[in-house]
Amino acid sequence: MYVEVTTDRGRRYAVRMGQRLTVGRGSAASIRVLADRVSRLHAALELTPEGLWVTDLGSRNGTFLSNARLAPHQPVRACARDTVRIGGCALELRTLEEDEVAARSRARTRRLDEPLLPRDEFEVLGEIGRGATGRVYAARERRSGLEVAIKVLHNEFAPDLQERFVREGEAMVRIRSPYVVRLYHVRRLAKRLFLVMERVNGVSAKDRLCGGPFPVPEALKVCEDAARGLHAAHQAKVIHRDVKPANLLITAEGRAKLADFGIAKVVDSLESLTKTGEGLGTLAYVSPEQAQEAKGVSPQTDLYSLGATLYHLLSGRPPIVPKSLKSFFALLEGPLPSVRSLVPELPPAVVYLVHHLLEKDPAHRPPDAAAVAEELRRLREEHYPDFGAVLDQSSADEETLLPPEDLSRARER
Template identity: 35%
Template sequence: MLSGFCPGCLLNTVLETETSLALGSQIEEYELLSEVARGGMGIVYRARQRVPSRVVALKMILPSHLNSAGAVDRFRAEAEAAASLDHEAILPIYAVGEHDGAPFYSMKFAENGTLSARIDNYRDKPREAAALIAKLARAVAFAHEHGILHRDLKPGNVLFDSAGKAFVSDFGLAKWLQRECDLTQTLAILGTPYYMAPEQATDSRGVTGGADVYSLGAILYHLLAGRPPILGETPMEVLHRAATEQPKSPRLTNARTSRDLETICLKCLEKEPGARYVSAAALADDLERFCVGDTIQARPVGLASRAWRWTRRNPGLAALSVLSVAL
């Protein structure tokens, strides 16, 4: 291979050149103003809508996916999921349409970016961090009540508008609880490893609302500790460690974190879904109790309980440990 040659970089450059629409292009009643972001399946533009006259975010499927019926169906399912949820903390969808055979949808343009760029703002303000996650948990609970799991909650999918109001966005990996079909790829690991529940890496189709609770806890942990709960050199290492290791106490890196808030956070990050909050609403309730100084419902997990849970998850290693002690 030629020194300094990056095939992946070249491919990305080619794809970006081939898939970006010219700024100023007209997509039905929308004029494209600038590209905001792109992902594996779609591209988001800042656009101007004619009627009503306003700036919106316009998400379109990448042309390279138009020949894949599965990709088109998944994109439409994402739009349907997001459009079905009318909640003050879920980014509102304005319209769903199609242009020259390519599906798209328009939504509120959140001009103040994502939580990823604001994480450091919360480290010295744990109560504000708790209040933010409580609001997001209420939105997630609303989605669950309407039969939709998000499955990709992370700082990059929390957006802020000009007033500083936060919104849950990007239901690209959403799952309808009451439907037999799941339009996401069967063999794909769905989610972002740093914020993904352990069970989601092995059974993305069988996950429950507990996976979203875990992700909310992982975001809270990042706000408090300044880093995700589990780190690793590769995505697979992160997933393995998330399944086998306990996150360190966020108080070790941030003394401003109270024991109660740490307890709430770590309860969300339990390996077993049944050991987490029973719902996103229950998590929101406890965070709101914390914010007003009331007694929280969660209780710290003792060393004995953690050891027992580890033994249940790792029976082989536990047996070897007992054997080595006996010898």
């Protein structure tokens, strides 16, 4: 269940359960509105089991819901098909009726609480996403009060694959980076796996692409953050294998975080991949070596997928769009279309980096993710020096962390 937000220019965005999206003209806004009298961070939209809430963020010209001006920083619940006006822009909301929202939320809570999650540990707030490997729910850890995201994996994975994933979780838990969605622990209960992760208030790059390509400097910044996250993972000997816009979450502050580390290892065969709902979309970012031999991946495999993601953010489409598994391999054999043919204004150095990442031979790609991050930063600062406020890498915010559980004990639960 989600709320569809349509701007008066026809662009559409999805607000999913548990998400909080900001609206404004600044680069950190989840929904960018370049209209008169719009503040950098003007308003926020948040979907909870009780409905959609609209909050004015102290804007200079005010936020209006059904022609009534909202008091700053006071959330107000919107009704189905309300209109939010900020400055010279109108946002049309399309949502379910409140009683249906509550009924679906209660049904989801019952399905997840019983028997998958211990009632004394978690309060489930609602579903916030689903993908090839499972569903994601917002929840509150009762002991600490911290809100987390819980991914429940589909139960068709064989026991040996479940055991393998729990083992790999030990490495993923150790990844500490402000550019990676933190995995707190992996649990197995009632023959199902679930992952307890940091909950990110933001929107995926995939959802942002519904409104068209990213501004060039923002695309460079998002992929710079992703490269820093990949560097932290590669230092921990973890390869992501599934870098794509859907696995890049962008916070309200404009920072990108990599999600779903290691999950692709459980479904790393192309046959399995194409049986899922996301199969062909995911193949658009898969490197040639991963397609040919999933076990032969390396850190350079993630760099190819990062290049395909950067290509998509810049141009609005991935470098290849396979319609079948057969066409996927055929497309890999030919040259990729130049990103400059789709975005003529790109600086030549940016074009070079995109295609350097997309080299078919892993040995011809950049040496590591850290080098890619530094090159993206250099290009952004050289060609777009006025782009927003850049986060100070040396003063990244400390994250509130749940103490990781002993995964060896978690396996026996």
